[in-house]
Amino acid sequence: MEIVKTENLVKIYQDNGVPVEALKMINLSVSKGEYVVIAGPSGSGKTTLLNLLGALDKPTKGKIYFEGEDITLKEKSDLAKIRLHKLGFIFQAYNLIPVLSAIENIEFSMMLLGIPEKERKEKALSLMDELGIKELADKRPNEMSGGQQQRVAVTRAIVNNPSLVLADEPTANLDSVTAGHLLDLMERMNAEKNITFIFSSHDRQVIDRAKRLIILKDGLIES
Amino acid sequence: MLLKLAWRNIWRNKRRSLLTLAAVVFASLMAIAMRGIQLGTFALNIKTVVELFSGYMQIQENGYHDNPSLNKSFIVDQSMISSLQNTKGILGFAPRLYADGLISYKNESRGTAIFAIDPDKESLVTNFMQNVDRGKFFTSDSSHEVVLGSQLLENLKAKIGDNVIILAQGFDGTLGNQKYKIVGTVKLGVQGMEAATVFMGIKSAQSLLGMGNRVNAIAIKVHNINQLKKVKKSLIQVIHDPNLSVLLWNNVNPGLQQMLEFSSVRGIIFLGILFVIVAFGILNTVLMSVTERFREFGVVLSIGMPQIKLTYLVYIETLLLTLFGLLLGNLLGFVLNSYIVDHPIMFGGEMKKMYESYHFLPQAQSSTDFKIFLYVSLAIILISLFACIYPAHKVYKLEPLKGIRHT
Ligand SMILES: Nc1ncnc2c1ncn2[C@@H]1O[C@H](COP(=O)(O)OP(=O)(O)O)[C@@H](O)[C@H]1O
Ligand SMILES: [Mg+2]
Numbered sequence: 001m002e003i004v005k006t007e008n009l010v011k012i013y014q015d016n017g018v019p020v021e022a023l024k025m026i027n028l029s030v031s032k033g034e035y036v037v038i039a040g041p042s043g044s045g046k047t048t049l050l051n052l053l054g055a056l057d058k059p060t061k062g063k064i065y066f067e068g069e070d071i072t073l074k075e076k077s078d079l080a081k082i083r084l085h086k087l088g089f090i091f092q093a094y095n096l097i098p099v100l101s102a103i104e105n106i107e108f109s110m111m112l113l114g115i116p117e118k119e120r121k122e123k124a125l126s127l128m129d130e131l132g133i134k135e136l137a138d139k140r141p142n143e144m145s146g147g148q149q150q151r152v153a154v155t156r157a158i159v160n161n162p163s164l165v166l167a168d169e170p171t172a173n174l175d176s177v178t179a180g181h182l183l184d185l186m187e188r189m190n191a192e193k194n195i196t197f198i199f200s201s202h203d204r205q206v207i208d209r210a211k212r213l214i215i216l217k218d219g220l221i222e223s
Numbered sequence: 224m225l226l227k228l229a230w231r232n233i234w235r236n237k238r239r240s241l242l243t244l245a246a247v248v249f250a251s252l253m254a255i256a257m258r259g260i261q262l263g264t265f266a267l268n269i270k271t272v273v274e275l276f277s278g279y280m281q282i283q284e285n286g287y288h289d290n291p292s293l294n295k296s297f298i299v300d301q302s303m304i305s306s307l308q309n310t311k312g313i314l315g316f317a318p319r320l321y322a323d324g325l326i327s328y329k330n331e332s333r334g335t336a337i338f339a340i341d342p343d344k345e346s347l348v349t350n351f352m353q354n355v356d357r358g359k360f361f362t363s364d365s366s367h368e369v370v371l372g373s374q375l376l377e378n379l380k381a382k383i384g385d386n387v388i389i390l391a392q393g394f395d396g397t398l399g400n401q402k403y404k405i406v407g408t409v410k411l412g413v414q415g416m417e418a419a420t421v422f423m424g425i426k427s428a429q430s431l432l433g434m435g436n437r438v439n440a441i442a443i444k445v446h447n448i449n450q451l452k453k454v455k456k457s458l459i460q461v462i463h464d465p466n467l468s469v470l471l472w473n474n475v476n477p478g479l480q481q482m483l484e485f486s487s488v489r490g491i492i493f494l495g496i497l498f499v500i501v502a503f504g505i506l507n508t509v510l511m512s513v514t515e516r517f518r519e520f521g522v523v524l525s526i527g528m529p530q531i532k533l534t535y536l537v538y539i540e541t542l543l544l545t546l547f548g549l550l551l552g553n554l555l556g557f558v559l560n561s562y563i564v565d566h567p568i569m570f571g572g573e574m575k576k577m578y579e580s581y582h583f584l585p586q587a588q589s590s591t592d593f594k595i596f597l598y599v600s601l602a603i604i605l606i607s608l609f610a611c612i613y614p615a616h617k618v619y620k621l622e623p624l625k626g627i628r629h630t
Contacts, residue, residue, distance in 0.1 A: 084527025095522040099231035
């Protein structure tokens with residue numbers, strides 16, 4: 001089943017009146033259960049593409065279909081709903097909520113869905129247990145290492161069973177051993193839970209382990 | 224969860240939260256103290272003036288107050304007396320008769336305001352009789368005795384025990400004159416009054432003026448000044464006479480009412496300015512705390528948090544701080560106001576003179592009236608919510624990506 005599909009996608013930024021063509025003509029389709037890595041040098045448009053796929057930004061031209069539905073013309077609040085219900089995000093800089101503990105960060109997106117507290121706690125704990133980070137439950141982000149924070153972020157991204165998880169250079173701030181563990185984790189979730197992952201990276205290790213590799217260059221898919 | 228988040232965010236930047244808190248505590252304490260002193264002193268002033276002279280309420284013939292005349296008088300009959308006695312909330316009542324006249328002693332004569340009272344009843348309503356500085360006050364059954372304003376005695380160059388002649392135009396237009404013995408003088412605070420007033424028994428005055436049983440007014444004292452309107456209402460019902468009206472102290476002393484209202488308005492304007500300053504202070508700190516967290520907000524918006532919930536967070540954080548500050552401010556304010564109630568601030572010098580010229584006690588009182596605390600708290604809650612509008616609007620307009628990129 002097709003999760004997300006783009007049609008002649010173009011994104012032009014205005015940089016102080018100067019148009020910057022970040023994406024030139026992207027045609028891409030990702031199906032359920034895929035594990036896709038978008039690689040390419042810095043400035044090639046990886047972040048831009050992920051933001052568009054993640055309904056965080058709107059394209060200048062072209063269309064994006066999410067689960068068959070055109071999302072290019074949707075309202076801000078509808079896009080927020082899609083993000084909440086269907087998508088998971090992992091950011092390069094972990095971006096956990098600093099005043100919440102690990103488990104509360106994970107509960108946060110469930111809270112937004114209106115899941116009752118007891119159920120939230122149980123689900124968060126069992127998932128943390130599954131991912132081997134149960135002992136981090138009560139730690140605040142500033143008490144965790146980068147790798148630990150990113151594992152919590154992965155847990156937060158998948159806890160609502162999203163159709164698609166988007167991760168923008170999730171290993172960029174991690175050493176290669178930690179990055180390897182994180183990749184193990186995501187691969188496991190992909191295999192065990194059939195969660196679809198799209199992430200960007202220019203990290204060799206990540207690219208080598210990709211099941212499907214898309215190489216971006218100057219806003220175009222090279223291969 | 225939103226509440227938990229707000230609570231922890233408050234603790235995150237302790238210094239800034241403390242600043243907001245301090246602003247709220249300061250504003251509420253200041254407002255409670257000022258309003259307390261203002262309203263407390265007003266109440267004291269009213270009480271002093273009203274109890275000295277006018278009484279809390281008066282029954283008069285319609286139109287007497289605007290245009291006094293002996294013709295606008297009425298008879299206090301048994302049914303009126305029992306109406307007054309049976310109306311709940313009335314502590315005492317005293318019939319009065321006022322007239323203008325001329326007082327002479329040997330070669331000196333002066334225009335005078337005749338103030339005729341029944342001493343037994345008057346002492347239940349007002350207390351000027353306690354201000355006797357020479358001699359004594361006449362009693363209810365004495366006749367042909369008068370008490371003069373202190374200054375009037377001196378102006379006439381008379382002494383206690385001397386006889387004076389008082390001349391006045393009576394009820395039917397004829398001139399009456401009678402001889403009276405000066406038994407005492409009273410201090411009245413106001414020079415003009417002290418130089419012109421003569422007190423006599425109501426029966427003496429009725430005979431001088433040919434008034435029969437008629438009086439111009441009945442002054443009334445109530446148990447509780449806050450129930451004036453209620454007492455007035457039930458009194459009107461039982462008196463049931465379309466020719467008579469019931470006036471409250473502020474109708475009898477419109478000048479006093481105006482003066483107090485004027486300074487009350489002045490106080491409120493001052494507090495308004497204070498509140499505006501505090502509002503901008505809060506606006507500033509809220510805006511800082513919000514702008515600082517744009518990145519974090521961007522993340523939660525990306526996750527799919529509805530924009531509106533994020534604005535709630537801004538309001539809840541501020542409201543929590545405000546409520547906590549109000550709790551402290553109210554507590555401190557209550558302690559301060561209670562202290563002043565027990566230990567009024569005494570005035571000296573010019574202030575003392577000014578207060579005395581209005582017949583006020585030369586002191587500042589305070590008040591612990593619940594309404595002061597309520598209104599101040601509501602006002603500060605409103606201004607802090609108001610101060611959140613702009614920051615909350617910025618949050619509402621924040622794009623998730625702008626937030627994430629913001630650093
Ligand atoms: N908000 C923006 N405004 C203007 N130009 C931008 C903006 N975001 C990205 N760009 C430009 O678009 C191009 C692609 O950027 P990006 O998608 O961030 O690439 P990558 O993530 O692969 O490094 C770059 O040339 C970058 O400078
Ligand atoms: Mg990038």
